[in-house]
Amino acid sequence: MSIYAQCEQAYKASKALAVLPASQRNAALDAMATAIRSNIASLLLANQHDQIAGKQAGLSKALIDRLALTGPRLEVLADSLSLIASLPDPLGKTIDGWTQPNGLVISKQRVPIGVVAIIYEARPNVTADAIALCIKTGNAVVLRGSSMCEQSNKALASVLKTAAIAHGVSGDAIQLLEDVSRDGIDELVKMRQFLSVVIPRGGHALIQRVVTSSLVPTIETGVGNCHIFIDDSADLNQAIPLVLNAKTQRPSVCNACETVLIHQDIASAFLPLLAAALVKEGVEIRGCPQTKQLLPDTTLAEESDWATEFLDLVLAIKVVASVEEAIDHIHRYGTHHSESILSNNKRHIDRFVAHVDAAAVLVNASTRFVDGGEFGFGAELGISTQKLHVRGPMGLEALTSYKYIVQGDGHIRG
Amino acid sequence: MSIYAQCEQAYKASKALAVLPASQRNAALDAMATAIRSNIASLLLANQHDQIAGKQAGLSKALIDRLALTGPRLEVLADSLSLIASLPDPLGKTIDGWTQPNGLVISKQRVPIGVVAIIYEARPNVTADAIALCIKTGNAVVLRGSSMCEQSNKALASVLKTAAIAHGVSGDAIQLLEDVSRDGIDELVKMRQFLSVVIPRGGHALIQRVVTSSLVPTIETGVGNCHIFIDDSADLNQAIPLVLNAKTQRPSVCNACETVLIHQDIASAFLPLLAAALVKEGVEIRGCPQTKQLLPDTTLAEESDWATEFLDLVLAIKVVASVEEAIDHIHRYGTHHSESILSNNKRHIDRFVAHVDAAAVLVNASTRFVDGGEFGFGAELGISTQKLHVRGPMGLEALTSYKYIVQGDGHIRG
Numbered sequence: 057m058s059i060y061a062q063c064e065q066a067y068k069a070s071k072a073l074a075v076l077p078a079s080q081r082n083a084a085l086d087a088m089a090t091a092i093r094s095n096i097a098s099l100l101l102a103n104q105h106d107q108i109a110g111k112q113a114g115l116s117k118a119l120i121d122r123l124a125l126t127g128p129r130l131e132v133l134a135d136s137l138s139l140i141a142s143l144p145d146p147l148g149k150t151i152d153g154w155t156q157p158n159g160l161v162i163s164k165q166r167v168p169i170g171v172v173a174i175i176y177e178a179r180p181n182v183t184a185d186a187i188a189l190c191i192k193t194g195n196a197v198v199l200r201g202s203s204m205c206e207q208s209n210k211a212l213a214s215v216l217k218t219a220a221i222a223h224g225v226s227g228d229a230i231q232l233l234e235d236v237s238r239d240g241i242d243e244l245v246k247m248r249q250f251l252s253v254v255i256p257r258g259g260h261a262l263i264q265r266v267v268t269s270s271l272v273p274t275i276e277t278g279v280g281n282c283h284i285f286i287d288d289s290a291d292l293n294q295a296i297p298l299v300l301n302a303k304t305q306r307p308s309v310c311n312a313c314e315t316v317l318i319h320q321d322i323a324s325a326f327l328p329l330l331a332a333a334l335v336k337e338g339v340e341i342r343g344c345p346q347t348k349q350l351l352p353d354t355t356l357a358e359e360s361d362w363a364t365e366f367l368d369l370v371l372a373i374k375v376v377a378s379v380e381e382a383i384d385h386i387h388r389y390g391t392h393h394s395e396s397i398l399s400n401n402k403r404h405i406d407r408f409v410a411h412v413d414a415a416a417v418l419v420n421a422s423t424r425f426v427d428g429g430e431f432g433f434g435a436e437l438g439i440s441t442q443k444l445h446v447r448g449p450m451g452l453e454a455l456t457s458y459k460y461i462v463q464g465d466g467h468i469r470g
Numbered sequence: 471m472s473i474y475a476q477c478e479q480a481y482k483a484s485k486a487l488a489v490l491p492a493s494q495r496n497a498a499l500d501a502m503a504t505a506i507r508s509n510i511a512s513l514l515l516a517n518q519h520d521q522i523a524g525k526q527a528g529l530s531k532a533l534i535d536r537l538a539l540t541g542p543r544l545e546v547l548a549d550s551l552s553l554i555a556s557l558p559d560p561l562g563k564t565i566d567g568w569t570q571p572n573g574l575v576i577s578k579q580r581v582p583i584g585v586v587a588i589i590y591e592a593r594p595n596v597t598a599d600a601i602a603l604c605i606k607t608g609n610a611v612v613l614r615g616s617s618m619c620e621q622s623n624k625a626l627a628s629v630l631k632t633a634a635i636a637h638g639v640s641g642d643a644i645q646l647l648e649d650v651s652r653d654g655i656d657e658l659v660k661m662r663q664f665l666s667v668v669i670p671r672g673g674h675a676l677i678q679r680v681v682t683s684s685l686v687p688t689i690e691t692g693v694g695n696c697h698i699f700i701d702d703s704a705d706l707n708q709a710i711p712l713v714l715n716a717k718t719q720r721p722s723v724c725n726a727c728e729t730v731l732i733h734q735d736i737a738s739a740f741l742p743l744l745a746a747a748l749v750k751e752g753v754e755i756r757g758c759p760q761t762k763q764l765l766p767d768t769t770l771a772e773e774s775d776w777a778t779e780f781l782d783l784v785l786a787i788k789v790v791a792s793v794e795e796a797i798d799h800i801h802r803y804g805t806h807h808s809e810s811i812l813s814n815n816k817r818h819i820d821r822f823v824a825h826v827d828a829a830a831v832l833v834n835a836s837t838r839f840v841d842g843g844e845f846g847f848g849a850e851l852g853i854s855t856q857k858l859h860v861r862g863p864m865g866l867e868a869l870t871s872y873k874y875i876v877q878g879d880g881h882i883r884g
Contacts, residue, residue, distance in 0.1 A: 071801060075824050156846055160835060169857050170827070248682075252857045268662075268685050273858045294880030301882035387485060398880075409875055410489050413584070421574060421878025430883065431874075432570055443583050443666045443871035444687045445859040457857035460845075461823055464835025466708030466812075468715035469844065 059243045062231040063250040066171045069228035070196035074168045078145035084223035085141035091219035092134040102211035123178040140188045143434040146452040161463040168194035170252035177258035178202035183212045193455040196229040203236040245270035277438035280310030280393035281365045282423040285382040287399035288319040302422040304337045308367045311426045315372040317382045323375045339369045346375040362389045379404040383411045394426040415448035473657045476645040477664040480585045483642035484610035488582045492559035498637035499555035505633035506548040516625035537592040554602045557848040560866040575877040582608035584666035591672035592616035597626045607869040610643040617650040659684035691852035694724030694807035695779045696837040699796040701813035702733040716836040718751045722781045725840045729786040731796045737789045753783045760789040776803045793818040797825045808840040829862035
C-alpha cells in the first residue's frame with residue numbers, strides 16, 4: 057500500500073479512536089502486553105532474520121546489539137505496556153472553564169492530537185512503545201522504522217494490532233509503513249492533510265533531517281550541551297559527587313553534563329579535588345587556560361569543545377569570574393536543555409534561574425534528573441528542546457491537544 | 471543590514487527583554503501609545519507616500535484602503551496598545567509545581583518564547599499590533615511587512631522603537647526587515663538558530679507559503695469552513711436569527727458560517743422560513759437535491775461548494791438524516807475551526823461535541839463567538855487551526871513557553 061493510502065487509513069481510523077473510552081484503550085494495552093509475552097518465540101524468530109541480514113550487510117556489533125531482541129528485553133517491553141495501561145487517562149479532562157458576561161459557558165477539554173507519525177532508527181522496542189503511547193492518548197499512529205528492523209517491526213506491529221483489534225481499536229489506527237526506503241521519509245513528512253505531528257526519535261542527524269524537511273509540525277528532541285556552574289558559595293562536599301553523577305552515570309545521554317563552569321574564587325582550592333575525582337572515574341578533562349594553570353596535566357580546550365556534546369567520558373572545565381559570566385557562556389554555547397547551578401547565594405541562584413534560557417534550570421541538583429521518569433510523568437516520550445507545544449521532559453499530555461466547547465442558549469453575536 | 475544580522479540582533483536582545491519587569495514592559499507600551507498620538511502628522515505623511523506609490527503601481531481601491539492610515543485609525547491603534555499594556559502579565563506565573571518523593575521541588579513557570587517573526591501583508595496596523603504583543607510577552611520581534619507599506623512600517627517602527635528604548639527595551643528587540651523582497655521570506659524562515667516561531671498573518675496563500683516552507687516552527691491560522699447543524703430538536707425560533715448572525719454579520723471572516731446542515735424531519739417545515747429570511751438579507755443559497763425540492767428557486771450545490779469557504783453572502787444547505795450524518799459531513803469537508811449544533815436533545819449534543827474535531831464546538835450559539843475578544847482574552851492574535859501549542863482563539867499565552875525549575879539539595883540520581 058502507498059504511504060498516502062496508509063496515512064489516509066490512519067486518519068479515518070483516528071476519528072473512532074479519539075472517542076474510544078479509556079477502559080477500552082487500557083484493555084487494548086493490557087492485551088498488547090499479554091500478546092508480547094505469549095508470542096516471544098515468533099518475535100525472536102523475526103528478529104533473528106533481521107540480525108542475520110544485518111550481519112550480512114556488515115552492521116557493527118553495536119548496531120546489531122541495538123536491534124537485537126531477547127526474552128528479557130521483550131519482558132521489559134511487555135512490562136512497559138502494562139505500565140502505560142495503568143497511567144491516568146490524559147483525555148477528556150476539563151483543563152479550564154469560565155462563563156462570559158453574556159452567559160456563554162466556555163470549557164477547554166483535552167483531546168487526542170489525531171494522527172501521530174513516528175520516524176525512528178533500528179530499535180524494535182520503539183515500535184511497541186510508540187504504538188502503546190499513541191493508543192493510550194487516543195491517537196492513530198503511523199510508524200516509519202528502519203529497513204534494518206523490517207521483520208521485527210512487522211512481527212511486533214502484527215502481534216500488537218491483533219491484540220488491539222480484539223478490544224475495539226481499529227487495525228487501521230496502527231500503520232507500519234510498508235515503504236521503508238529513504239525517500240519514504242520525504243514523502244511521509246508531506247502528508248499535512250492526514251498527520252497532525254511528526255516525531256523523530258533517534259540520533260541528531262535523523263532528527264535534523266526530519267525537523268528541517270517536514271511540512272507537518274514536528275516535535276524536536278535532541279542535543280543537550282548541559283552545564284553545571286559551581287558558584288563560590290556552593291557546598292563543595294555536594295559538588296564532587298554531583299558532578300560525577302552528572303558526567304559519569306550515563307555519559308551517552310542528552311542530560312549528561314558536558315561543561316563545568318567554576319567560580320574563580322574557589323577554583324584553586326576546589327579544582328584539584330574535582331579533577332582527581334574525575335580522573336579516577338576515567339574522565340578526560342579539557343580546560344580553559346586558568347584550569348590548565350591549576351591542573352598542568354590537563355588538555356587545553358579548543359573553542360569547539362565548549363560547543364560539543366561529548367556524550368562520552370570527556371568534560372570541559374572553565375573558570376569564570378561571576379554568575380553573569382557563567383550565564384553568558386551558557387547563552388553562547390548551551391542548547392537550552394538542562395542547566396544547573398550549585399550555590400547557596402540567593403541572589404546568584406535567582407539570577408541564574410531567571411536568565412538561563414533552558415527547558416530545565418536546576419539548583420543544587422544533577423542535570424541527570426531532567427527526565428520523564430524522574431519528573432514523575434510515568435511515560436517518557438523524550439525531552440523536547442523546542443519551545444512550542446511542549447518543552448523539556450514529555451509525558452502523555454505531549455501527545456494531546458484541546459478543544460473549546462461553547463455552550464449557549466441561542467446566543468448571537470452583537 | 472542583512473536578514474541574518476537583524477535576526478541575530480533580535481536574538482541577542484531577547485535575553486535582556488525576557489527578564490525585564492512587567493512594569494517596564496507596560497510602561498514601554500503606554501509610551502508607544504502616546505508616541506503614536508503625538509506623531510500622527512508624520513505617520514500620515516509616510517503613509518501618503520505608500521498610497522501614492524500604490525496608486526502609481528495600479529493597486530486596487532480595496533488594497534489602497536487596506537493600507538491607508540487615517541487620524542481615527544491611528545487613534546484606534548493607540549488605544550489598542552494602551553489596552554495591551556493594561557492586560558495581566560502573562561509571564562512569571564507558576565503554572566504547575568510538585569515535590570518528588572526524593573525531595574526535589576519541581577515548578578513550571580511561564581517564560582517568553584524568545585524571538586517571534588511575523589510575516590504579514592499590506593496592513594500597517596499589524597506592525598504596531600505585533601510589536602506591542604511581542605513586547606508585552608517579553609519577546610523580541612522580527613517584522614517582515616509588505617513592500618507596499620514600506621514607508622508606513624518604517625515610520626511606525628521608528629516611533630515605537632524610540633518610545634520603547636526610553637523605557638529600557640533594547641531597540642534591537644524590534645527589527646523591521648530592511649529586505650522586503652519576495653526572497654526575503656524564504657531566507658527569514660530558515661533562521662532556526664535565532665527564531666523560535668514564525669507567524670504568518672494574512673490571506674490563505676501567504677499562510678500556506680510560510681507554513682509549508684518554514685524551517686522554524688510556525689503557528690497556522692486560516693481557513694474556517696464552519697457548519698451549523700440544526701437538529702430536529704432545535705429551538706426553531708432561535709435558529710433563524712442565529713444562522714443569520716453566523717452568515718451575515720461579517721461574512722468575510724473565518725468564523726462565519728458557510729454550510730447549514732438540517733435534520734430531515736424538520737426540513738420541510740423549517741427550510742422555507744429560513745430561506746426567506748436569508749434571501750431577504752441578500753444571501754445566495756446553494757442546496758442539496760432535497761433542499762432544491764423544497765426550495766425550487768435555489769441553485770443546486772456542486773460538490774466543491776461543500777468544501778468552499780465562501781467568505782461572502784453565499785450559504786450551502788444540506789438536508790441530513792441524523793446527527794451522525796452531520797458529523798460525517800463535517801469530518802469530510804470541515805477545516806477543524808468552529809462547528810455548531812442547535813439542539814435540545816442531550817444525546818445528539820453529547821455525540822456532536824465528542825465526535826466533531828474542531829478548535830471550538832458550539833452548542834446553541836453562533837460560530838461568530840469563536841474569537842479572542844468574545845472568549846475574554848483581551849488581545850487577539852488570530853485563531854489557530856493547528857493542534858500543537860495553541861488551538862482556537864489565541865491570547866497572549868500563545869506567545870509564551872515555560873521552563874522547569876528543579877530545586878534540590880545536592881541531589882544526585884541513583
